[in-house]
Amino acid sequence: MRADHAGRVTPQLLHLARDALLDALAVISPVECAGCGEPDRSLCAACRRQLVLRPTESTLPGGLLVTSALRYEGAVRRVILAFKESNRTDVAGALARTLEGVVREASAGPIDIVPVPTSRSAWRRRGYDPVALICDCAGLRPLRALVQTRSTRSQKTLGATERASNLAGSMAARRRLTGRKILLVDDVLTTGATLAEAERAARQAGAEIAGAVTLAFTPRYYGGERKSPVTSDEH
Numbered sequence: 001m002r003a004d005h006a007g008r009v010t011p012q013l014l015h016l017a018r019d020a021l022l023d024a025l026a027v028i029s030p031v032e033c034a035g036c037g038e039p040d041r042s043l044c045a046a047c048r049r050q051l052v053l054r055p056t057e058s059t060l061p062g063g064l065l066v067t068s069a070l071r072y073e074g075a076v077r078r079v080i081l082a083f084k085e086s087n088r089t090d091v092a093g094a095l096a097r098t099l100e101g102v103v104r105e106a107s108a109g110p111i112d113i114v115p116v117p118t119s120r121s122a123w124r125r126r127g128y129d130p131v132a133l134i135c136d137c138a139g140l141r142p143l144r145a146l147v148q149t150r151s152t153r154s155q156k157t158l159g160a161t162e163r164a165s166n167l168a169g170s171m172a173a174r175r176r177l178t179g180r181k182i183l184l185v186d187d188v189l190t191t192g193a194t195l196a197e198a199e200r201a202a203r204q205a206g207a208e209i210a211g212a213v214t215l216a217f218t219p220r221y222y223g224g225e226r227k228s229p230v231t232s233d234e235h
């Protein structure tokens, strides 16, 4: 591992070292890019550029302000799906950097980062909690304050109204959150039903809700307003 001229190991150098390590691992156990299938890289340069933060704000019907890092489409969608559904935890570091950026964008002052809990069935199926994992990777020290208190159906085939009733009352706080200001974190903003339920449970426990962030938003449901100019090419 290299260091800069002052002998410090900078984050940039850590990323370079990590990339070099991934390249070396790819020789031993072949991988393909989680975004486009290109061989030998966990994430190719083009797909990595697609993960550059482009914050977009959406307001849920209940008023919750959600800042999303990326649009859930193309390579972004494929990388997140690979991470969540195909055991591609090798991309957690790249997604964590994006998440860290959007959390920084959305939070001011002391705040607790509270991941939206995964359903028990999803946890059993995956063996990991995607949102908590990228929070950990991003060094966000998440406060795991919320839990699923009953099982819910998979949301994938449900519309907005069905999603809301499927989730209503399905979460609770593990403890009182009075006096805490929290930022909710989820992976993908679809209809907003999951975040609305997390907001309800946290509020009921006394938390002040500063807002929410997600890795990506689904353009079909939320047009959003971009907070800053596009910083890389869009496909």
Ligand SMILES: [Zn+2]
Pocket (backbone or CB within 6 Å): 033, 034, 035, 036, 037, 038, 043, 044, 045, 046, 047, 048
């Ligand atoms: Zn790629």
